[in-house]
Amino acid sequence: MSDDLIRLSAADLGAKLAAGEVSSVEATRAHLDRIAAVDGAVHAFLHVAGEHALETAAAVDAKRAAGDELGPLAGVPIAVKDVLVTKGMPSTSGSRILEGWIPPYDATPVTKIREAGLVPLGKTNMDEFAMGSSTEHSAYGPTHNPWDLERIPGGSGGGSAASVAAFEAPLALGSDTGGSIRQPAHVTGTVGVKPTYGAVSRYGSIALASSLDQIGPVTRTVLDAALLHDVIAGHDPLDSTSIPETWPSMAEAVRRSDVSGLRIGVIKELDGEGFQAGVRQRFHESLDLLAKQGAEIVEVSAPHFEYSIAAYYLILPAEASSNLAKFDSVRFGLRVTPDGGGTVEQVMAATREAGFGPEVKRRIILGTYALSAGYYDAYYGSAQKVRTLVQRDFDAAFEQVDVLASPTAPTTAFRFGEKLADPLSMYLNDIATIPANLAGVPGISVPAGLAPEDGLPVGIQFLAPARQDARLYNVGGALEQLLEAEWGGPLLGSAPDLSTHELTATEEGAL
Amino acid sequence: MSEISAEQVAHLANLARIALTDEEIGHLTTELAQIMHAVEKVSEVATPDVPPTSHPIPMQNVYRDDVVGATVLSVDEALAGAPESDGSRFVVSAILGEEQ
Numbered sequence: 214m215s216d217d218l219i220r221l222s223a224a225d226l227g228a229k230l231a232a233g234e235v236s237s238v239e240a241t242r243a244h245l246d247r248i249a250a251v252d253g254a255v256h257a258f259l260h261v262a263g264e265h266a267l268e269t270a271a272a273v274d275a276k277r278a279a280g281d282e283l284g285p286l287a288g289v290p291i292a293v294k295d296v297l298v299t300k301g302m303p304s305t306s307g308s309r310i311l312e313g314w315i316p317p318y319d320a321t322p323v324t325k326i327r328e329a330g331l332v333p334l335g336k337t338n339m340d341e342f343a344m345g346s347s348t349e350h351s352a353y354g355p356t357h358n359p360w361d362l363e364r365i366p367g368g369s370g371g372g373s374a375a376s377v378a379a380f381e382a383p384l385a386l387g388s389d390t391g392g393s394i395r396q397p398a399h400v401t402g403t404v405g406v407k408p409t410y411g412a413v414s415r416y417g418s419i420a421l422a423s424s425l426d427q428i429g430p431v432t433r434t435v436l437d438a439a440l441l442h443d444v445i446a447g448h449d450p451l452d453s454t455s456i457p458e459t460w461p462s463m464a465e466a467v468r469r470s471d472v473s474g475l476r477i478g479v480i481k482e483l484d485g486e487g488f489q490a491g492v493r494q495r496f497h498e499s500l501d502l503l504a505k506q507g508a509e510i511v512e513v514s515a516p517h518f519e520y521s522i523a524a525y526y527l528i529l530p531a532e533a534s535s536n537l538a539k540f541d542s543v544r545f546g547l548r549v550t551p552d553g554g555g556t557v558e559q560v561m562a563a564t565r566e567a568g569f570g571p572e573v574k575r576r577i578i579l580g581t582y583a584l585s586a587g588y589y590d591a592y593y594g595s596a597q598k599v600r601t602l603v604q605r606d607f608d609a610a611f612e613q614v615d616v617l618a619s620p621t622a623p624t625t626a627f628r629f630g631e632k633l634a635d636p637l638s639m640y641l642n643d644i645a646t647i648p649a650n651l652a653g654v655p656g657i658s659v660p661a662g663l664a665p666e667d668g669l670p671v672g673i674q675f676l677a678p679a680r681q682d683a684r685l686y687n688v689g690g691a692l693e694q695l696l697e698a699e700w701g702g703p704l705l706g707s708a709p710d711l712s713t714h715e716l717t718a719t720e721e722g723a724l
Numbered sequence: 725m726s727e728i729s730a731e732q733v734a735h736l737a738n739l740a741r742i743a744l745t746d747e748e749i750g751h752l753t754t755e756l757a758q759i760m761h762a763v764e765k766v767s768e769v770a771t772p773d774v775p776p777t778s779h780p781i782p783m784q785n786v787y788r789d790d791v792v793g794a795t796v797l798s799v800d801e802a803l804a805g806a807p808e809s810d811g812s813r814f815v816v817s818a819i820l821g822e823e824q
Contacts, residue, residue, distance in 0.1 A: 317801035410780045424779055451795065453786035454779070523765040534740060541741075543814050548807035551743075556821045562743035574742055578733060578752055579759060581740045595766040597776030602769060604777060636755060637762055653780025679781060 218243040223383040223437040230288040237270035237288030251711040257376035261335040287330030292382035295336040298417045306419040307339040307351040310568030320417025322445040337372030346642040350572040364626040367397030373431040374401040385431040392646025395658040399621035399672030410653035411456035414449030422532035425650040435689040439463035466683040467690035473507030478614035491664025495671040515606040524599035534580030617676040621658040625669035657685040660704040
């Protein structure tokens, strides 16, 4: 029974909860048991809410028993990326500098999931301050890919993706600054969505690069992503970049999915050199399936996308070096005092030396350099111009087509350590995902199959114009249905069984 | 443009308030030069006729009424995560050193 419960989609579990066939306490306990059994091997969680989660679940059950009107995901458990601040649960953003910090408030997406009756199971692992593509930069050790424990789960949101891939949670929240939701989805055979910039509030999301960050759903099915998207999206006066508009139902877009007459543009610059053969093969098979259903596939060019990574690695460090100045040893987090004391500046410098990992230091120094007097125009200013050019490429492409498509990332999951010594090769992983963040447009990654050469998951990415997130759910939902008909079930059905391992994440209390 | 010296990295570390070790400064000097060499590619297309974009979704200034909202922390909540406080204020070490 409990094994059946963890394998249900969030939509199906929500329906069973509504029908009274199962209680939220039972569903939550089943997922906590699963975490206890496999998270020693996967290490998706930095904190597990344990008894607190069961209390939250019992409260939802009580509301249901009292006849309260509840949403479609009420009582369904969810994992929360550690970048989002949470009352009562430590929030570290994967960094030592925030070890054990329990925030005094909830991030808006967390408030929204609590209001919708979802049950937070705990906090998921990530690269420190979301800087990375593998979770190897987490201060608390990497998360392991449930498909092959010797390989990376993607990053920065590897913990959220692995938690849903390993059936530890049916849903998770992620954040995507240059692909941190979509690339982990690609390498773990799961679904990840980066909404339009400003669709989901960033209030309470520990900022990496404020003009690029966006919170979004991490799930096993497209409908589940849509249901979660409908919960977390919407205007928030606490985030001045939040879009003051109402959104159509993404779940409806999935349920009514129909690709006949849909024009899909294949970005020619993201379909060739540097992309693994099996990744391209599954990508083109997916396009063929959509074409059979009446979609029109055309090639489009985005000539400035090749400058995206360069622009991104100027804009991101610049914004991050500024955002991370708040970790000053005064208001929260670590304080390290040099031998014999020191001034507040010396304490600050000693704290940041001890509290930040190598990738964070690298990017702060890089950002400080790019923003220095005399270099600002040449670096940050030029990067902002590239941003304009990338936006123009998108505008021109969307005049011809309804959505764009590409492989989500160039390769399947790589082995731990493979790219750690060479920051530039790690950065190249995000080549297909970064343009969407620079332009603020929404993107989805949907499982497209396993690469024949290594048997590892491959994702296909769709991108839509800003505010047209529903188009992603339409095409993603349609493709998922077509592929699962061919496979005879979900891709994760063929993931290896995880043998029993002991829990390593902390249960309740500080890390 | 991407000639970067160890002295420069040490200066940047001081600006960023990170007490890097000499070894870290050594690594970062090499890595920073490599990364800057790669990202200088932006100058190939960033011509004077292209306007910069600072924000992906164009927005006007966003204002609110100047009233105390519902999300204000109490003093206890604000101090709860502080490394050191006296119950009503954050406590920090000396602002000025002996030579100042």
